[in-house]
Amino acid sequence: MPQEPLFKPHTLTDADKHQLDADGHLALPGLLTDEAQKQLIGALSHIQDISETQDLLPEPKRYAAEYDDHLASLIGHPQMLDLVRWILGPEIRFDHCLTLNRRSGNDGLRCHSHSYGEANPTLSFVRIFFYVNGFTGNNAGLKVIPGSHLFRDSDIKAATDEELLKGWMAGKVHPLTSKPLGIEPIEVPPGTVILMWTHAAHGVTPRKPDSGTRWTVVYAYRNPGEPSAARWISEDFEQTDTPGTEGLMSLY
Numbered sequence: 245m246p247q248e249p250l251f252k253p254h255t256l257t258d259a260d261k262h263q264l265d266a267d268g269h270l271a272l273p274g275l276l277t278d279e280a281q282k283q284l285i286g287a288l289s290h291i292q293d294i295s296e297t298q299d300l301l302p303e304p305k306r307y308a309a310e311y312d313d314h315l316a317s318l319i320g321h322p323q324m325l326d327l328v329r330w331i332l333g334p335e336i337r338f339d340h341c342l343t344l345n346r347r348s349g350n351d352g353l354r355c356h357s358h359s360y361g362e363a364n365p366t367l368s369f370v371r372i373f374f375y376v377n378g379f380t381g382n383n384a385g386l387k388v389i390p391g392s393h394l395f396r397d398s399d400i401k402a403a404t405d406e407e408l409l410k411g412w413m414a415g416k417v418h419p420l421t422s423k424p425l426g427i428e429p430i431e432v433p434p435g436t437v438i439l440m441w442t443h444a445a446h447g448v449t450p451r452k453p454d455s456g457t458r459w460t461v462v463y464a465y466r467n468p469g470e471p472s473a474a475r476w477i478s479e480d481f482e483q484t485d486t487p488g489t490e491g492l493m494s495l496y
């Protein structure tokens with residue numbers, strides 16, 4: 245039986261790809277279907293429940309697809325694979341599926357970048373975030389630094405925005421526009437998918453105490469070629485025949 249649609253009908257253009265490549269991220273507002281949003285919230289609460297009530301290894305948040313058939317079924321969903329190949333080209337591997345639910349009062353996350361292929365620009369790694377119920381700027385909201393990914397630096401980190409501005413960002417300009425780099429808070433409606441290159445610096449603002457859980461999951465994919473520090477796939481899961489994932493689960 246064909247899978248339910250994951251995304252609403254949409255078209256991705258060359259301009260979208262240029263924006264992803266220039267900024268380091270691209271938001272696709274409200275792309276998830278209403279039904280997909282509903283099912284994702286069920287799956288994400290399931291992972292939250294088991295990770296808070298049971299002592300499971302491997303860690304359910306990092307290996308989320310291994311604990312939830314619905315999350316697993318999206319790794320090789322035809323619309324997901326079309327999106328991933330639009331970003332990365334034909335040769336792709338699945339890297340991880342991690343839940344990023346943020347409950348009321350969550351501290352957020354300091355600015356950072358991630359790794360892969362620092363010395364080999366032909367290798368790319370993308371994170372596909374599903375912000376199922378969206379977020380506002382100051383409430384578990386993502387902050388981004390457009391252009392930061394072009395430095396291919398896997399080691400950007402700072403405890404505060406000020407530290408980042410005075411440290412890593414000081415004197416740096418966007419390599420394509422020559423404008424000074426800036427930290428930009430963003431805001432997105434429910435159902436939004438955000439694509440982000442691995443070296444793009446980003447952080448998350450705290451969740452307000454009177455807000456409910458921000459429901460989020462990230463699926464990561466890469467071109468094969470190097471070991472990946474973020475590859476969270478158990479040996480058993482690598483051998484499982486999840487439909488659509490044939491050829492995608494191995495490291496190389």
Ligand SMILES: O=C(O)CCC(=O)C(=O)O
Nearest residue numbers: 344353386446447448460
């Ligand atoms: O929670 C988020 O929105 C992003 C989290 C993140 O950047 C990460 O887990 O690396």
Ligand SMILES: [Fe+2]
Nearest residue numbers: 356357358446
């Ligand atoms: Fe991150």
